[in-house]
Amino acid sequence: MLRFKALVTGVVVATFAVLVVGAAAGGASPASFPVTIAASNGKVTVAKKPRRIVSLSPTATESLFAIGAGSHIVAVDDQSDFPTTAPRTSLSGFTPNVEAIAAYRPDLVVIAYDPKGLSGALGRLGITVIHHDGAVTFKGAYQQIRQLGLVTGHEPEATRLIGRMKSKIAGIVRTARRSGGGLSVYHELTPDLYSATSKTFVGKVYAALGLRNIADEADAVGTGYPQLSAEYVVSASPDLIVLADTVCCGQKASTVAARPGWDRISAVRTGSVVRIDDSIASRWGPRLVNFFRAMSSALTRLRQ
Amino acid sequence: MSIAAEQATDVRARGLTPIWTCAAVVFLLCSLAIGVLAGPIDLGVGAVLESAAAHLHIPGFTSSLTPTEEAILWQIRVPRVILAALVGAMLALAGATYQGVFRNPLADPYLLGVAAGAGLGATIAIAYLPEGLRGQRALPMAAFVGGAVAVLLTYAVGRSARRERDAATLVLAGVTVAAFFTAWQTFVQQQNAETLQQVYSWILGNIPSTGWSDVILILPYVAVAVVVILALRRVVDVLSLGDDEAASLGIDVRRVRLALVVAATLGTAAAVAVSGLIGFVGIIVPHAIRLVSGVGYRALLPLSVIIGAGFLVLADVVARTALSPAEIPLGVVTAFFGAPFFALVLRTTRGGGS
Numbered sequence: 001m002l003r004f005k006a007l008v009t010g011v012v013v014a015t016f017a018v019l020v021v022g023a024a025a026g027g028a029s030p031a032s033f034p035v036t037i038a039a040s041n042g043k044v045t046v047a048k049k050p051r052r053i054v055s056l057s058p059t060a061t062e063s064l065f066a067i068g069a070g071s072h073i074v075a076v077d078d079q080s081d082f083p084t085t086a087p088r089t090s091l092s093g094f095t096p097n098v099e100a101i102a103a104y105r106p107d108l109v110v111i112a113y114d115p116k117g118l119s120g121a122l123g124r125l126g127i128t129v130i131h132h133d134g135a136v137t138f139k140g141a142y143q144q145i146r147q148l149g150l151v152t153g154h155e156p157e158a159t160r161l162i163g164r165m166k167s168k169i170a171g172i173v174r175t176a177r178r179s180g181g182g183l184s185v186y187h188e189l190t191p192d193l194y195s196a197t198s199k200t201f202v203g204k205v206y207a208a209l210g211l212r213n214i215a216d217e218a219d220a221v222g223t224g225y226p227q228l229s230a231e232y233v234v235s236a237s238p239d240l241i242v243l244a245d246t247v248c249c250g251q252k253a254s255t256v257a258a259r260p261g262w263d264r265i266s267a268v269r270t271g272s273v274v275r276i277d278d279s280i281a282s283r284w285g286p287r288l289v290n291f292f293r294a295m296s297s298a299l300t301r302l303r304q
Numbered sequence: 305m306s307i308a309a310e311q312a313t314d315v316r317a318r319g320l321t322p323i324w325t326c327a328a329v330v331f332l333l334c335s336l337a338i339g340v341l342a343g344p345i346d347l348g349v350g351a352v353l354e355s356a357a358a359h360l361h362i363p364g365f366t367s368s369l370t371p372t373e374e375a376i377l378w379q380i381r382v383p384r385v386i387l388a389a390l391v392g393a394m395l396a397l398a399g400a401t402y403q404g405v406f407r408n409p410l411a412d413p414y415l416l417g418v419a420a421g422a423g424l425g426a427t428i429a430i431a432y433l434p435e436g437l438r439g440q441r442a443l444p445m446a447a448f449v450g451g452a453v454a455v456l457l458t459y460a461v462g463r464s465a466r467r468e469r470d471a472a473t474l475v476l477a478g479v480t481v482a483a484f485f486t487a488w489q490t491f492v493q494q495q496n497a498e499t500l501q502q503v504y505s506w507i508l509g510n511i512p513s514t515g516w517s518d519v520i521l522i523l524p525y526v527a528v529a530v531v532v533i534l535a536l537r538r539v540v541d542v543l544s545l546g547d548d549e550a551a552s553l554g555i556d557v558r559r560v561r562l563a564l565v566v567a568a569t570l571g572t573a574a575a576v577a578v579s580g581l582i583g584f585v586g587i588i589v590p591h592a593i594r595l596v597s598g599v600g601y602r603a604l605l606p607l608s609v610i611i612g613a614g615f616l617v618l619a620d621v622v623a624r625t626a627l628s629p630a631e632i633p634l635g636v637v638t639a640f641f642g643a644p645f646f647a648l649v650l651r652t653t654r655g656g657g658s
């Protein structure tokens with residue numbers, strides 16, 4: 001709950017800051033340094049173009065490679081499995097070891113999670129840290145990409161990437177809305193029925209596609225991630241089931257159909273149980289487009 | 305000898321009375337009825353009764369429920385209620401048994417490390433077993449082995465102190481073993497971050513909506529444990545007086561104690577394997593019965609089975625319906641009510657001795 005709040009605050013702060021900084025930097029040449037951005041860990045000034053970047057955020061890893069900053073990345077964390085060319089190491093973003101990170105002699109470290117004063121410790125070693133917490137809006141996600149572009153001197157590429165993402169997503173949404181309107185969706189995070197509501201990042205994808213999220217009704221506490229009761233899911237009988245627990249927990253259409261009572265669910269009857277790579281569904285980087293595309297093609301199949 | 309015999313007679317006087325038996329059975333039946341009728345989806349009392357009658361092939365009754373509602377009732381809700389009853393019965397019985405055998409009023413299945421061991425076993429299974437083998441059977445087996453190893457270790461550590469009579473020694477041994485296993489489990493979890501979510505969900509106790517498969521899975525373990533422990537229930541009374549007294553009455557203390565501990569561990573490990581860690585049931589239920597009725601183990605053990613079953617069914621109703629259609633982890637519900645009660649038990653036992 002607290003973390004969620006921090007996340008929201010962080011993104012809101014980041015949003016405003018980028019607007020300000022973006023406006024200020026508008027006329028300057030793209031590779032001008034120093035550059036100041038406002039990330040989740042406050043104002044961060046990058047004095048000169050980073051040459052040795054360590055990314056402990058799988059989302060940032062994807063974004064950095066997508067904007068052409070990949071060649072300056074010396075190490076990524078153990079969860080950064082995309083793109084495969086990323087220099088994956090045993091560094092952990094969840095239980096980070098400051099010395100192990102410092103051993104790569106980075107001049108910039110990007111993190112998505114800041115446990116036990118990680119950013120403070122790295123800061124004391126003179127290493128610039130950008131903390132990009134999980135985005136809760138598409139806008140927030142785009143702004144993180146733009147910030148990464150600014151601090152790595154790849155701002156034009158970042159702007160182009162964002163433009164491409166926006167236009168592709170808009171196209172997908174236009175077609176999908178025609179087929180998906182009014183249908184209901186259940187997004188599964190774990191086999192014990194944790195789901196995500198429309199106010200989460202992943203939930204906003206479904207909302208954009210015009211789907212009704214069955215988790216919305218169950219989120220009395222407002223965490224965004226309620227645990228649904230099996231009775232409710234069966235009774236709500238969603239038209240589309242999206243499994244984001246395929247890699248962690250080996251869920252697939254057959255295991256879902258085998259659950260007691262689930263054979264009554266509309267999505268199971270029509271074969272609309274979609275597996276989505278956990279990492280695509282849990283990151284807020286450039287592959288957001290892939291997520292949209294996968295959902296859109298599922299909806300098209302469902303309509304046929 | 306004469307004192308022991310006197311105490312044994314005294315114990316015999318506080319046996320199972322019809323009133324308490326009836327009260328317990330009525331409590332269980334009410335709990336089961338509430339469990340079946342209450343849920344996130346309102347099926348209607350009449351419709352549920354009709355459907356039950358139809359399923360029992362009572363002539364003249366047909367179910368008015370839709371196929372989906374039938375599935376919700378018979379494939380999700382009823383098995384979950386029964387699973388909660390089995391787990392609750394087992395945890396309460398195991399707690400009461402441990403308390404008697406170890407002569408420690410505060411012993412519960414978790415204090416002796418069985419849950420930490422089972423947790424480690426399950427974590428190792430989730431983390432290292434290939435996906436195909438990680439099915440319904442492997443997890444409880446791994447949890448069972450882990451739980452058994454942990455309790456044996458606790459017992460060994462406790463004995464090595466050569467102060468078996470001191471109840472605190474055993475609790476300390478349990479705390480030590482539990483801490484060790486928990487640390488090991490945390491390490492395995494950290495090394496396998498992708499399984500973190502699954503392990504965490506498993507640890508945060510709940511009664512899963514997995515239909516009849518989990519019921520069938522733990523039924524044999526629970527049945528064996530209940531039969532063995534209840535068959536030895538009179539012996540537990542004597543054991544609770546002291547080893548020498550029990551031996552003087554012709555009881556093979558070591559063998560009986562081993563049988564009881566093995567049965568309780570077996571059942572607890574099976575229960576923990578399907579439901580994760582559900583705190584305080586093993587303490588709340590036996591002590592509530594003791595406080596209210598003042599019975600000896602010979603009556604306490606069967607009553608624990610009945611009341612424990614009813615208690616967990618009711619707790620699961622809260623877990624299922626309080627934030628409906630979202631769920632609250634059951635372990636949170638039982639600990640929320642259990643922790644204040646445990647404090648009360650501590651106060652009471654401090655005054656009156658045990």
